[in-house]
Amino acid sequence: DITTEAATAAASGNAATESFARKQREAVATSTERVNTLVSELLSAAHDIIRRHKVTYAEYDVLKSWLIQVGQDGEWPLFLDVWLERVVEEVANENREGSKGTIEGPYYIPDAPHLPAEATLPMRENEAGTPLLFQGQATSVDGTPLSGALVEIWQADNEGYYAQFAPGLPEWNLRGTVVADDQGNFKIHTIEPAPYQIPTDGSCGKLIAAAGWHAWRPAHLHLKVSAPGHQLITTQLYFQGGSHVEDDIASAVKPELILDPKPAADGSGNEVTYDFVLDKA
Numbered sequence: 001d002i003t004t005e006a007a008t009a010a011a012s013g014n015a016a017t018e019s020f021a022r023k024q025r026e027a028v029a030t031s032t033e034r035v036n037t038l039v040s041e042l043l044s045a046a047h048d049i050i051r052r053h054k055v056t057y058a059e060y061d062v063l064k065s066w067l068i069q070v071g072q073d074g075e076w077p078l079f080l081d082v083w084l085e086r087v088v089e090e091v092a093n094e095n096r097e098g099s100k101g102t103i104e105g106p107y108y109i110p111d112a113p114h115l116p117a118e119a120t121l122p123m124r125e126n127e128a129g130t131p132l133l134f135q136g137q138a139t140s141v142d143g144t145p146l147s148g149a150l151v152e153i154w155q156a157d158n159e160g161y162y163a164q165f166a167p168g169l170p171e172w173n174l175r176g177t178v179v180a181d182d183q184g185n186f187k188i189h190t191i192e193p194a195p196y197q198i199p200t201d202g203s204c205g206k207l208i209a210a211a212g213w214h215a216w217r218p219a220h221l222h223l224k225v226s227a228p229g230h231q232l233i234t235t236q237l238y239f240q241g242g243s244h245v246e247d248d249i250a251s252a253v254k255p256e257l258i259l260d261p262k263p264a265a266d267g268s269g270n271e272v273t274y275d276f277v278l279d280k281a
């Protein structure tokens with residue numbers, strides 16, 4: 001149980017690994033021919049790199065022990081979602097006409113509690129962070145409002161921590177499934193999240209340090225928006241001018257996904273409107 005542990009790479013990594021194991025996945029029957037092609041090409045790309053750079057036995061052993069450690073830290077979901085998922089998403093959604101999507105990442109939990117069309121996300125008393133009113137409308141590509149669309153939202157808190165993947169946070173903190181009204185409208189009261197830092201004490205953190213990279217994702221809201229007869233969209237929204245919007249370690253920022261919130265009329269923080277356009281199924 002993560003609530004009894006420290007905020008370590010292994011605690012969040014193993015929670016992400018368990019969460020992935022619980023996920024309902026489509027059964028895929030990949031043909032022998034396709035497995036052969038994909039795995040052969042992947043290996044042959046690695047062989048080329050070894051030859052080109054004359055990789056040594058000592059370096060090969062470092063690779064082996066690092067790969068073993070990624071598994072022990074439970075950081076395969078983190079590693080894959082940070083460095084590969086964006087291309088899978090690009091290929092999967094290249095023909096969409098509606099709103100842009102981006103990667104899901106390792107910290108989605110399905111079935112967050114349902115909330116009405118105007119709602120405050122579950123949060124602690126005096127939750128730190130600038131209050132944010134995030135509002136908009138879900139429509140179909142033909143402009144039809146999507147009555148009762150589901151707007152699933154999950155985000156880090158003001159310290160960059162996600163509930164259920166860091167210790168000491170209420171189970172559904174800053175997570176919810178908002179049910180849009182009959183016009184597809186929603187109004188979500190939340191706080192602006194902090195940027196997310198890849199844990200520095202795990203194998204992904206070690207790789208980042210060894211390669212001289214930085215460990216940051218820009219502050220972001222995660223969303224999944226769905227409605228009957230339409231393709232679910234998985235996306236993230238970022239904040240204009242925020243740190244690392246221009247150099248996300250996961251390369252998951254797109255220009256269409258950047259919000260520019262303005263001070264709310266009632267002085268209670270910031271507000272922003274963003275509409276979701278869903279492709280037909």
Ligand code: MBD
Nearest residue numbers: 081082104105106196250
């Ligand atoms: C995150 O919060 C995230 O969204 C991704 C994609 C990877 C690591 C942490």
Ligand code: FE
Nearest residue numbers: 105107196222
């Ligand atoms: Fe995230």
